Amino acid sequence: MDDRFIGDIIYERLVNTYSIDLEDFVAPRLRHTNLFEFTVAVILSQNTSDVNAWRAYSRLLEVAGEITPSKILNTSIDQIAEAIKPSGMQYQRARKIKELAGAFIERDIVGEVEKTLREKGVEEARRKLLELPGIGPKTADVVLLMWFNAPSFPVDTHITRITLRLGYVARRNYEEIRRFWMENTNPQLYLPLHLLLITHGRKTCKARKPDCINCVIRNHCSYGASSK
Numbered sequence: 320m321d322d323r324f325i326g327d328i329i330y331e332r333l334v335n336t337y338s339i340d341l342e343d344f345v346a347p348r349l350r351h352t353n354l355f356e357f358t359v360a361v362i363l364s365q366n367t368s369d370v371n372a373w374r375a376y377s378r379l380l381e382v383a384g385e386i387t388p389s390k391i392l393n394t395s396i397d398q399i400a401e402a403i404k405p406s407g408m409q410y411q412r413a414r415k416i417k418e419l420a421g422a423f424i425e426r427d428i429v430g431e432v433e434k435t436l437r438e439k440g441v442e443e444a445r446r447k448l449l450e451l452p453g454i455g456p457k458t459a460d461v462v463l464l465m466w467f468n469a470p471s472f473p474v475d476t477h478i479t480r481i482t483l484r485l486g487y488v489a490r491r492n493y494e495e496i497r498r499f500w501m502e503n504t505n506p507q508l509y510l511p512l513h514l515l516l517i518t519h520g521r522k523t524c525k526a527r528k529p530d531c532i533n534c535v536i537r538n539h540c541s542y543g544a545s546s547k
């Protein structure tokens with residue numbers, strides 16, 4: 320009997336099936352930039368495709384010159400909104416990005432989060448990030464995992480759909496899905512498993528027509544077990 324975590328088993332199947340190119344994902348591609356720039360890019364990738372998020376990010380970079388808190392504070396809401404139009408909800412996002420720039424100017428966010436991670440752990444650091452403008456659970460988890468290298472598991476629309484189909488959670492609830500993967504995966508695998516599940520959702524476990532017949536994790540899946 321295989322007594323490894325189910326997340327580790329699924330990781331192994333998926334890593335033998337797909338090759339992940341970090342260039343296909345907006346956030347991993349930018350993980351070496353400054354925290355403000357990285358967070359802005361993640362905010363731009365919420366509820367939109369990576370292609371649109373990348374276009375919005377590139378246009379903002381062009382308009383502001385650099386994506387730093389001071390450059391963003393010197394750029395008007397209208398200019399920011401026009402630049403980030405490809406990501407949608409541009410005025411709402413532009414206001415949040417501007418507010419976030421203000422917070423980064425006033426506080427040492429990197430220092431605060433690092434200190435909290437060291438002294439109180441990842442959940443407390445997450446709470447700190449969630450207090451910032453424009454940062455919801457998914458953005459906080461991407462920032463923790465990809466920028467701070469801290470063990471958190473971001474959940475996107477593909478991961479939500481796959482987890483529900485696998486039958487590991489009963490409802491569409493961000494925190495429950497995150498907790499499931501964190502409790503059932505070796506923390507060293509959080510980042511690759513996160514990216515592999517997204518790839519699996521894009522290529523095989525598609526929203527409309529999942530290709531269950533050719534799925535390498537079908538024997539772990541409730542939906543797959545009942546499909547022909």
Ligand code: SF4
Pocket residue numbers: 481484485523524525529530531532534535536537540541542543544
């Ligand atoms: S068996 Fe089907 S529903 Fe289950 S994970 Fe695979 S593709 Fe998705």
